Amino acid sequence: MESTSQLNTEEQIFPTYKKWNITFKSASGSTITDQKGKTYIDLMAGVGVVNLGHGHPAVLKAVEQQLHEGWHASNFFHYEGQQKTAELLTKYSCGDLVFFANSGAEANEGAIKLARKHTGRRKIISFLQSFHGRTFGSMAATGQDSIHKGFGPMLEGFEYVPYNDVKALENAIDEDTAAVIVEPVQGEGGVIPGDPSFLQAVEAAAKKKDALFICDEIQTGIGRTGAFFAHQHSGLQPDIITTAKALGNGFPAGAVIGKVHLKEAFGPGSHGTTFGGNPLAMAAAQATLQTIIEEDWSQKAAEKGEALINELKKKLSSLSVVKEIRGKGMMIGIELTEPAGEKILKLQEKGVLAIAAGPNVIRLLPPLTIEWDTLMQGVQALEETLNNK
Known part of the structure; x- marks a missing residue:
């Protein structure tokens, strides 16, 4: 050795x-x-x-202040910063509830678990050239062979169809589909915007089969594309939105934002994280969101x-x-x-x-x-x- x-x-x-x-x-x-x-x-x-x-001075000031007040106690405690950040995320989205994670991969992992738990189904449809993360669940949702290579069999139940192809999606979705996950603009796949009519058709197809519609806004969220979330350009109402990257302006933070009808699926003990939603991350996220919104x-x-x-x-x-x-x-x-x-x-x-x-x-x-x-x-x-x- x-x-x-x-x-x-x-x-x-x-x-x-x-x-x-x-x-x-x-x-x-x-x-x-x-x-x-x-x-x-x-x-x-x-x-x-x-x-x-x-x-950014507003984010720096918020984190600095929280650093002196304390940066970890565990999620057995109520954190005022979590509540205030969740209020901002739900106010400026179509969601009602938030689960805080540490990264985009964790947020997508949580979304996949939530979709399967809520629907009792296992199939997740995503798109070729998509990127959703590198944990086993988010990697399985990623439609790129290069990301899968060398890690053995992917988790079962994931299917990939061509992006901006409505017919392919409609042929793939069925009664065993728990969710369809889509990036409104594919980032790692080549910066490919989703056509509004395609994104609207994805939402409609999911709802027709009682599957959940998930928008991966890890890279596109928090103002990046000219809307608070990129799916808002197309008038969509996803069941779940995932975001991270810009949420803490560089401080590790991620979030799963969901509709109220998903509440029972994520009850006590169903999901968790040691560091997600910690006071430092929430100080950074709250200051970031407030600045993005107010300015x-x-x-x-x-x-x-x-x-x-x-x-x-x-x-x-x-x-x-x-x-x-x-x-x-x-x-x-x-x-x-x-x-x-x-x-x-x-x-x-x-x-x-x-x-x-x-x-x-x-x-x-x-x-x-x-x-x-x-x-x-x-x-x-x-x-x-x-x-x-």
Whole structure:
């Protein structure tokens, strides 16, 4: 057995992430600075997490205050922060009840359990190229073979159909279907918006079979697409909404938001978490939600996102390497005719951070609060990169 003393630097960490050659030092607003002192324009927001930018003063103040008051007692206690955060989430959604988790995967895991428990059925339908998490339940719901590879048989009862294909869904859904889970905009799958008529048909098909309709808003929620939740663009009323990423503006927090008729399925002992809904997470989430709502960042994201997409189309559409520019609000995908990875590394050399969504898509998820001039600096770097300059 090899001791850790024989390992090279960082070999004590499992190599689950293909890390960049950047070591984080600090972050502020819409920039990140590395240990060499280089500052980058952040067009990824921690993968759609810091919607209010890094170190937002309202969130920082709330967490700092709670840190001195206490950060853990267990979920046997009532927490005022949980109640206030739940009130905000239910007021600005169609839901009635909230279960707090620590992440998006946990939120989706909870949603899957809730759907099966409430309906007494086992089948969960999701969509090809979807991404719902990496725990066994959320991984089984994910419609990507690359995510399943190497982990043996997936949990039974999951079926995948093509996204934006109403007929395929209607052929798959039956009396054994507990739920249909859908991302209103597929994120990891390539930033693919769901057509409103498709999303409405998914909801109708689920309700026709008395199955639950679940909207995965892990990446799309909390203002990202120009609405508080992305499904609201299409006038949907899901039975369950899951959210995480931006909920705590970087502090780990997730939530399952459900309709009141699901209450009995999640009674005492049916589900739980040690750290979910802890006071620090709730301080961050409450401050984040209040700021998003009071300062109307959803509407600002809609306006800024539309302007950004127009600017990108104006500057990039004529380039031979660009196949399509698509998105919703401040969630944008630039599909290329070649792999995106090399372009993303070239962007880093120019001091701009972006991420991929599948092999050929550059994904832009800037903080909603990013200033327009800074955003345009990022667009200029992107144009130069795609022009091989």
